Amino acid sequence: MIHRIRGVKDVLPDDISLWYTAEQAAHRLAQSYGFKEIRTPMFEDTSLFVRSIGGETDIVEKEMYTFPDRDGTSLTLRPEGTASVVRAFIENRLLNTPTSRKLYYIGPMFRHERPQAGRFRQFHQFGVESIGSPSPMIDIEVISLLWRFFSSLQIDGLALEVNSLGVSTERQQFKDALLGFLVPISANLCGNCQRRMHSNTLRVLDCKVPSCRTATAEVPTLSSFLSSSSSDHFQQVLEGLDLLNIPYVLNHRLVRGLDYYSRTTFEVTCHSLGAQNAIGAGGRYDGLLETLGGRPSPGVGFAIGLERVISVLPESVILPPTPLVYVAGFGQNGQQSGMCVLEALRANGIMADTDFQSSTLKTHLRSADRLGATLTIILGDDECQNGQAILRNMSSKQQEFLPIDAVPDTLKTRLSS
């Protein structure tokens, strides 16, 4: 038997309503904030990701699905969405199109990591990108959308953390200072931190090992390295969040793994998720467009992991299935008549089905029950004779007669009410 690839999942019919629920919420919320959907290819020129995400990051160093095209060009399955959207934004000159500066996407991403709870090699993200404005109002708008998405799905146990990483020069100064602080005390750090203090200095800040926490308790804070303009920007973001009653926690140790982030960064975690508890995260990326050859334009966005959302979705928000009408046509004429009624129902947009294996009323009703039908049309030879079909309510067992011709119209009005 050929098995599915490690780290990927089949979404089976029983679970698809979870996905509809999350995806519909994403479309509805993003559009209500004025974002337009964009669909970019799932693979790109490898250099797009190397340049945007950063060559030193784990994603680029060891997690990308990269392969040569037939002409030798190096292609990569997208590990995240921002790079592709920004590329498309530049390439299609969307800066000149006022309606296309706020974009959202939903789709699969690919990273070659060891799978674990909440982490897959093909996973799905809902993300937004707002490009072209440096205003802190945009940061607030994006964070608001992020937060409202989770609230609309009634997901509990969430925490929003925010921080400012400053612009790249500020961050570099901080990084140098941090390294200067860490080197003398490196003996007190865990093995991981001793290694990454050189490769990924900022990461040491959010190490969970208690001894590292105490060793770095007196570390210089990033905020003291911010210029007044970065600092003002951040203050305005925080004030905006207060104004909109979005609860957040300041976390000076919050860092992000991708090189392109600048200034505002944020992350939403959910403590019912397990070790991989980040459910959504994002930030500003003011230098990214320039890096990718576009006109310098600021941007801010987020990405939400849909598998993680779905795993904590409360029962109460899952979209109910569309009511199903079962057609039980049996006997010489009933079978044919049933076929016509079934066709007519479907032509009227009503979800209708039957089981052609069933040949008696009993087996039909059992099939109707198994398929979860809410209504059943009973059409035997007697009913054909009278021109009256029986409409049976499957939960109340109540039955009534309906002229066969009137079945589609009657059900149409009844199911819509």
Added chain:
RNA sequence: GUGGGUGUAGCUCAAGGGUAGAGCGCUGGUCUGUGGCUCCAGAGGUUGCGGGUUCAAAACCCGUCACUCACCCCA
């Protein structure tokens, strides 16, 4: 890439050297024009795979693969 846990019926799991089982699900009957419930019957297994120890292995040993959780990192 590293470490732990687990692989037995479609699913959830028993059997810890001596004939491979239960519950749920599935098929049929009870019930030839009224589903779910009851009762009865039936189908379904190379115990992940390969090797070893033994008179005898699902069980013990070695290898391998898969799943899973955690580290790293991230949504």
